[in-house]
Amino acid sequence: MDLPVIIQGGMGIGVSDWRLAKAVSLLGQLGVVSGTGINTVLIRRLQDGDGQGDVRRAMAHFPDQDYAQNVLQLYFLPQGRSQGKAYKRCSLPTIDAPLSLQRLNALASFVEVFLAKENHAGMIGINFLEKLQTSNLSGIYGAMLAGVDYVLMGAGIPREIPGVLDKFATQTEATIKVSVIGASSPSDIRASFNPPEIFPKASELALKRPKFLAIISSDTLALHLVRKATGSVEGFVIEGATAGGHNAPPRGPLQLSTLGEPIYSINDEPNLAAFRKIGLPFWLAGTFGSPEKIGEALKLGATGVQVGTAFAFCSESGVSSSLRQAVIDKWCDTGSAKPQAVFTDPCASPTGFPFKVAPLAGTLSELSLYEARPRKCDVGYLRQPALLSDGSIVYRCPAEPVADFLKKGGLAEETMNRKCLCNALMSNIGVGQTQDDGYEELPLLTAGDDLTHLKQFLRAGNRSYSAKDVIEHLTT
Numbered sequence: 001m002d003l004p005v006i007i008q009g010g011m012g013i014g015v016s017d018w019r020l021a022k023a024v025s026l027l028g029q030l031g032v033v034s035g036t037g038i039n040t041v042l043i044r045r046l047q048d049g050d051g052q053g054d055v056r057r058a059m060a061h062f063p064d065q066d067y068a069q070n071v072l073q074l075y076f077l078p079q080g081r082s083q084g085k086a087y088k089r090c091s092l093p094t095i096d097a098p099l100s101l102q103r104l105n106a107l108a109s110f111v112e113v114f115l116a117k118e119n120h121a122g123m124i125g126i127n128f129l130e131k132l133q134t135s136n137l138s139g140i141y142g143a144m145l146a147g148v149d150y151v152l153m154g155a156g157i158p159r160e161i162p163g164v165l166d167k168f169a170t171q172t173e174a175t176i177k178v179s180v181i182g183a184s185s186p187s188d189i190r191a192s193f194n195p196p197e198i199f200p201k202a203s204e205l206a207l208k209r210p211k212f213l214a215i216i217s218s219d220t221l222a223l224h225l226v227r228k229a230t231g232s233v234e235g236f237v238i239e240g241a242t243a244g245g246h247n248a249p250p251r252g253p254l255q256l257s258t259l260g261e262p263i264y265s266i267n268d269e270p271n272l273a274a275f276r277k278i279g280l281p282f283w284l285a286g287t288f289g290s291p292e293k294i295g296e297a298l299k300l301g302a303t304g305v306q307v308g309t310a311f312a313f314c315s316e317s318g319v320s321s322s323l324r325q326a327v328i329d330k331w332c333d334t335g336s337a338k339p340q341a342v343f344t345d346p347c348a349s350p351t352g353f354p355f356k357v358a359p360l361a362g363t364l365s366e367l368s369l370y371e372a373r374p375r376k377c378d379v380g381y382l383r384q385p386a387l388l389s390d391g392s393i394v395y396r397c398p399a400e401p402v403a404d405f406l407k408k409g410g411l412a413e414e415t416m417n418r419k420c421l422c423n424a425l426m427s428n429i430g431v432g433q434t435q436d437d438g439y440e441e442l443p444l445l446t447a448g449d450d451l452t453h454l455k456q457f458l459r460a461g462n463r464s465y466s467a468k469d470v471i472e473h474l475t476t
């Protein structure tokens, strides 16, 4: 089977949406939608009136039409929200999420994959973050209902996911271990998704088992997955610390540069000889978005590369057009001045992983705007379950109001400089919340070090570029 040379990296929330993934797939490469936070994306698109009718067209193909109608009744606003009104929210993810939330999540990832695959035979993948354990099972199932070709997962050790794909391909219940802070025996606490119980009608359909690619940064983890995963792994995306989004932390104790960024060393370089020995296809990610770097990757034995930053700011990306333009203006119009580098922020992400931030005026990268934001946790994808001494489980996020975090057993120092990525990333794609107190949630852009090289995709005289421009440039 033909493997793609270019994987368009999954970019949450909603940056690599169905439009981008479809455009890439139509050009013969692997388009990847993001499954992160996809249920909120779906209900906000519906509350904004679903202008072109795409979401409703996809929903009309969902195998449980009673449920799809139910969602329309709850969230669809034909005229869109009235100005200044908050979006209606869905419930926040938990280990034992209510049936309604599991269904909504499955429907949302079905819609995204359905639209990305509509009317062509190209390949489509879906990306999830392993850390978001409580949402992943339903998201994977929904994507499989839409015939997704690849599942890609990073930000953790996705040892149990290959087995989940096998289970769902036979429409049987799958469970995964959930990491619970303070639990002595985490393997006892599992999240589950049982298709016949959750979608009785859909569970009678024949489903294809997608290929699984793990996004990792070390050969030790790759070997662990090959030996210990609950099913087959079809390849690896090896992502370095220059990539956009979250980065794996440096090995060993965290040391910061004078600018306050994590210091990576030669020890963090992947051992490609070890990967070649494993013998599975691999793709290199992290500043591989140029023809020269693709050539280099191929010479090193890679099947190809995974590229994110270049696609994040092309016309088909989910990033709102005003932000995309601001990025192109700032990073492509620098004259003879050196473009400003992205900042690898060790604190911004509630996950604790380093997170790349593009410094842009009007976004939470500005300290004053970050400090002016009233802390609030109303989306909740990055909350982590924690076991209290009385045996109860609470969900906490270091970016939530500090008093709430402390009440749930968290430490004050963990809350320092944390940013609410859930709300900010929704704002990046034009579906930011207007809070009840009138506060408009602000964006926060992530991009990799390749942000300073976007100019290579702009054709003379143009102020924007397309996914086709990226792929044509990269493959010539």
Ligand SMILES: Cc1cc2nc3c(=O)[nH]c(=O)nc-3n(C[C@H](O)[C@H](O)[C@H](O)COP(=O)(O)O)c2cc1C
Binding pocket: 008, 009, 010, 011, 012, 013, 015, 034, 036, 127, 128, 129, 153, 154, 155, 215, 239, 242, 243, 244, 245, 246, 285, 286, 287, 288, 289, 306, 307, 308, 309, 310, 312, 446, 447, 448, 449, 450
């Ligand atoms: C805006 C943006 C969002 C991203 N979000 C995710 C994500 O949700 N999950 C993920 O596995 N990788 C994410 N990434 C990483 C990309 O999938 C890809 O691996 C990376 O961007 C490749 O490096 P490059 O940025 O140098 O091209 C994101 C990258 C960007 C630029």
